[in-house]
Amino acid sequence: MRSPFVPRTILITGATGGIGGALAEIYAEPGTTLLLQGRNRQRLAEVANGCEQRGARVLTHALDVRDQETLVGWVREWSAREEIDLVIPAAGVNSNIGPEGRGESWEEISALIEINVLAAMAVVDAALPSMRKRRQGQIALFSSLAAYHGLPLTPSYSASKAAIKAYGEALRGWLAPEGIRVSVIMPGYVESKMCREMPGPKPFLWPPERAARAIRRGLARNRPRISFPFPLNLGTWSLSVLPSAVSERILQLLGYGG
Template structure:
């Protein structure tokens, strides 16, 4: 199904009236914002890059959506939760997509990732989205309805020695998403974890190395929208990464470690 056809299909179905998207100034977040933008939909777009966030908001308004924007640093977790609570008080959020995240790898000259890098990725990739999801899930559970999407990574399936902070933070997010989903589903709240592989975004292109099965942000946004609509528990994009996940699990530890170490960038 083409991107345009998917938009038309979604128009004919019941769609959330109030949608929150964090990371809306990034490649995937902006693609999701444009996908959902249409008359009758109110978008709350959060992002760090104000000029890009402004451009995305203008495009969504041109598509007929009501849009408000918020620029904030998710490393201020308490402030982000306060902002979320204030927005939900003003207008209940029907669907939240927590897209914000940072990707990085160990510099070739370093033997171990720096403590500051580990801390930064831990807060932005795990602490902030889980705190926001928990705060919103509690509110949705009281209302008896709502949908939450957490964007993880296929890297969460593998112990990447050159990206321990990234793969570790995404692995924690994956386990949290599963636990939260089980905890709130009886209250009418759906939690979907999305584990994408390589996405052709500006941030993704800055990470060195090969990027097999690279997908466009628009295609990934379409798949995320479908998964959220179906209230799917977990979706891996694209599907061959499911095989890699199984492969990682089945390999004997010694062989798995040899493979993972072979993927590491050489030290200097």
């Protein structure tokens, strides 16, 4: 029987966010090394201090993930120094069409794609050579339940999460024979600044600590898709298989229309 995979060195981008910070804390324990990235230096220091109090060794780097050269250099440097077991690109942002339906600006769209898609892919690309050489490692990619069916209020965000969903599924099929685990995380609404700024109803809102526990359990079991909460997961999945006209009408009735 294959022994369970227990990550001891974990890299998390977006560790100053709601879920990213909660994941850092839930993995913080004696014998664990955490490599944490965030933009907000003060918040990053607070997260690091909390994790150190739990017994973890913590190394931080404050940077904007849109600086791909610095981001990739950081991941490659630590991949050479440490055997990174688990990589979690959790940095993410959202944008929306606005209360008057004005639409998203190109600056908002391009920044969102850089952070949600390109930065996540850059982290994976930088960490993969070491994992493939060792034939061991795990990657957890953040998609969203919005990846099942695009929400009219958040078109670019929905598109970015659909891209990550497809990317993660493809990586899993490619890398599984090499001993590398890949999971796609698809949360519903999780309490955070980003979530509060999103328009529309927020049913079944979870605190970040609960989300982090569900994610850790799912990763320990090597689940292909870690999606929650169940009622919202079922509902959003249904939107992807119903006729488009029906799905669009449901979204309008629920307050997610443009």
